[in-house]
Amino acid sequence: MSENIKIPNLSDSTYYSLSRNAYKYDQLKEKLKSNTPIVTENKIGWYVERVQNDEDTGLDSVVLLQAEKKNGKWVKSDNPKNVVVAFAGTDLGKDPLGDGEQADVNNIVLGNNPKEKTYYVVKKDVKDTSKTLGRYTGSMEQTAMLESGDYKLITKTSQIDQADKLVREVKQKYKGTSTIVSTTGHSLGGAEAEYSAVNNDIYAVSFNSPSIVKLHSEEKQKEINNGKYDLYIKSFVNPEDMVGAGWWDEFERHNGTTIYTKDPSVARANREERMDGNWVQQVGKNAGYFIKTFLLHNPDTHWVGNDNFAFDENGNIKNIDGNKLVYDKNLKAMLPAEVVSGSGAIKVTPEAAKQLAEKVNAIINDLRTMKREAENAYQEHDAAINDLKYDTYRQVGHGLYDQLTLDDVNNTLNDLAQSFDKKGNPLFYDVDAEAAYIASLQDTISDLEEISGYLAQIAKDFKSKDKMLANWLKL
Numbered sequence: 001m002s003e004n005i006k007i008p009n010l011s012d013s014t015y016y017s018l019s020r021n022a023y024k025y026d027q028l029k030e031k032l033k034s035n036t037p038i039v040t041e042n043k044i045g046w047y048v049e050r051v052q053n054d055e056d057t058g059l060d061s062v063v064l065l066q067a068e069k070k071n072g073k074w075v076k077s078d079n080p081k082n083v084v085v086a087f088a089g090t091d092l093g094k095d096p097l098g099d100g101e102q103a104d105v106n107n108i109v110l111g112n113n114p115k116e117k118t119y120y121v122v123k124k125d126v127k128d129t130s131k132t133l134g135r136y137t138g139s140m141e142q143t144a145m146l147e148s149g150d151y152k153l154i155t156k157t158s159q160i161d162q163a164d165k166l167v168r169e170v171k172q173k174y175k176g177t178s179t180i181v182s183t184t185g186h187s188l189g190g191a192e193a194e195y196s197a198v199n200n201d202i203y204a205v206s207f208n209s210p211s212i213v214k215l216h217s218e219e220k221q222k223e224i225n226n227g228k229y230d231l232y233i234k235s236f237v238n239p240e241d242m243v244g245a246g247w248w249d250e251f252e253r254h255n256g257t258t259i260y261t262k263d264p265s266v267a268r269a270n271r272e273e274r275m276d277g278n279w280v281q282q283v284g285k286n287a288g289y290f291i292k293t294f295l296l297h298n299p300d301t302h303w304v305g306n307d308n309f310a311f312d313e314n315g316n317i318k319n320i321d322g323n324k325l326v327y328d329k330n331l332k333a334m335l336p337a338e339v340v341s342g343s344g345a346i347k348v349t350p351e352a353a354k355q356l357a358e359k360v361n362a363i364i365n366d367l368r369t370m371k372r373e374a375e376n377a378y379q380e381h382d383a384a385i386n387d388l389k390y391d392t393y394r395q396v397g398h399g400l401y402d403q404l405t406l407d408d409v410n411n412t413l414n415d416l417a418q419s420f421d422k423k424g425n426p427l428f429y430d431v432d433a434e435a436a437y438i439a440s441l442q443d444t445i446s447d448l449e450e451i452s453g454y455l456a457q458i459a460k461d462f463k464s465k466d467k468m469l470a471n472w473l474k475l
Contacts, residue, residue: 005201005232008082008180011315012236012341015084015184015205017041018064019304022086022189025053028062037067037074042315045074049083052166055131056120058098059159060088060189063170082180085167085196089187089209089304103159103188109247111214114160114195119153121145129154160215163192167200185209186304187243190235194255197233198224204233204256207304208244211251229256230330234341236317238308239264239327241301242290246271258329259340261309262321316341325355333359357455364448371441374434381429389413 017040021028028051031038037045045067052061066082067074090099106112119136122129136142136153145151156162171181182203183193190209197204198220213224223229233256237244245251250271251258274285293301300307312318316337319326325334334355392409395401417426 005203006180007203007232008182010082010084010182011042011311012205012234012317013042013311013315014040014044015182016207016304016309016311018046018084018086019184019186019189019205019207021046021064022060022062022088022185023091025051025060025088035076037076038064039074045069046084047074047076052162053130054098054156054159054162055095056098056135057156057159057162058091058095058103059162060091060095061163061166061192062086063166079177080179082182083170083174085163085170085181085183085193087163087183087185087189087192089185089189098159099188107158107160107215108188108191108210108212114158114164114215117155117157119155121151122154124150124152129156160192160195160212164196164199167196167202171200171202187302190244194233194235198229198255202232206233206235206254207309208237208241208302209235209254210243211246211254213253213255216255224255225253227330232256234259236261236309238262238301238320239267240270240293241308242286242294243302247290248286249275253330257340259317260327260329261317262319262323262327263334264327264329312337314338353455353458357452360448360452360455364445364452367441367445367448371438371445374438374441377429377434378427381427382425385413385426385428 021038021040027038028048032048032051035047037047039045046064047067048062049065050063052063053059062085064084064086065076065080066084067080068077069075090104092100102118107114120129120132121134121136121142122132132154133145133151146153167181167183174181180203181200182205183197184190184205184207185193186207187209190206191212193204193206194209195212195215196202198216213221216224233254235244235254235256235258237254237258237260239245239260239262245260245264245267250268270289274289275282277285292298297303302308308320310318310320317326317340318324318337323334324336326337326340327333328335328340389409392401393406396404396406396409413426414420417428419427419429419431421427421431
C-alpha cells in the first residue's frame with residue numbers, strides 16, 4: 001500500500017460525468033476558449049485548463065480544474081481542490097487507426113509496448129505536430145519528400161504512453177500543493193486512466209475499461225497483483241460487457257478493484273455457453289455477441305450510459321438491476337455501494353453482515369473440503385502405486401520383461417520416490433510440503449471461523465439493539 005496516494009473527496013457519479021464530458025470535443029474547446037466552466041450533473045463546476053488531442057495516435061484528453069463558488073458564481077481557483085485528467089475512449093469514426101488499430105489492437109489486445117515509437121513525416125519548420133502527413137512507410141513519395149529538405153521525420157509513442165506523460169506533467173505542475181490530481185475515463189480512456197494512475201501513484205476511476213495489467217513493467221504487475229492499488233483505482237464494469245469484463249476469458253483483474261454493476265452469475269453462465277464447442281464455434285459465438293452488443297447496441301452493454309451505470313443519492317455506484325448490492329470481484333462478494341466506493345463512514349447493516357458471514361462460511365466449507373481431500377490423498381496415492389507395482393509384477397519374466405526381476409521393480413520405484421513412509425514404502429510426493437499445506441489450510445479455516453463469528457455477532461447485536469431501542473421508544 002502506498003502512503004503517497006491521495007484520495008479525493010469526489011463521488012463516483014462525478015467521475016462518471018467527467019468521463020462523459022471527455023467525448024464532447026467541440027464543447028471542451030469552446031469552454032477553454034471562453035473560460036467558462038462545465039457544470040456536471042451533481043452541480044460541481046469544472047474549468048477546462050487544457051485540451052490535448054493527437055490526430056495521429058487518437059489521444060483525446062482534457063485537464064479539468066474544480067471551480068469554487070463565490071457570491072453565487074463559479075470562479076477559477078489558483079489552488080483548486082481537485083484536478084481531474086479525463087480521457088475519451090475509442091471513437092472509430094474519428095480515429096480509426098489511432099484508436100482502433102494502434103491502441104485497441106496493438107496495445108490493448110496484443111499487449112505491445114505502448115512506449116514503442118512510430119515515425120511520422122512532417123514539414124521541416126512545422127510548429128504543431130499534433131497532425132502529421134502520416135506514418136513513415138518508406139514509400140518512394142515519402143523518400144523524395146525527405147530528400148527535398150523540406151520535410152523531416154519525428155517519432156510518437158502510442159496514445160496510452162502520451163496519456164501517461166500528460167498525467168506526469170499535470171502532477172508535476174501541482175507538486176507541493178494541496179491539489180489532488182486524479183484520472184478517469186471510459187473504455188480505452190479508462191485503460192489510459194488506470195495505466196497513468198499506477199505509473200504516477202494517483203487515484204483513478206474507470207468505466208467499462210479493458211484490463212491493461214500486462215502493459216506495465218514486471219515490477220508494477222507484481223504490485224498490482226499484490227493489491228497495492230486496490231484502494232486507489234476503481235474499475236466499474238457491467239459484467240455483460242466484453243470490453244470491460246473480457247472479450248474471451250473473463251479478465252483476471254484490473255489495476256485496482258473491479259466492481260461489477262450487478263451480479264455476474266448470469267453473464268458468466270452466458271460466457272460459458274459462448275465458450276462451449278470447438279474453436280471455430282467459440283470464435284463465431286463470441287464475435288456474434290461482440291457485434292450485437294458493442295456495434296449494434298442490442299442491448300448496449302458498453303457505453304457510459306444510464307443502462308450500464310447508476311448511482312445512489314450520495315453519488316455511489318449502485319446495482320443497475322435494482323439490487324442494493326454491487327459485486328466486488330476482488331473479494332468475490334456482493335457488498336453495499338458505500339463499502340465498495342469507500343465514501344465516508346462504512347454503513348454496516350444486519351443484512352450486509354449476514355451476507356458476508358454466509359460468504360465466509362461458504363469459503364470455510366470449500367477449504368474444509370480441500371483439507372479432507374489433502375488428508376485422504378495418501379490413500380489414492382497408495383492404491384495407484386500398488387496397482388502400478390502389481391501390474392508390473394505380472395509381467396516380470398515374460399516377453400519384453402524376461403530379464404526383469406521383482407527386485408528391479410522395487411529398486412526403480414525406490415529410486416524415483418521423493419520420500420518414504422514409516423514402513424519404508426516409497427512416496428512420490430513431499431511429505432513435509434503436504435503437512436505444511438494441510439496446516440496452512442487449518443490456520444486459514446480457524447481465522448475465517450473467527451471472522452464469521454464476529455460477523456454473525458454483529459448482525460445479532462444490531463437486531464438486539466434495534467429491538468431494545470424500539471421498546472424504549474415504545475414503537
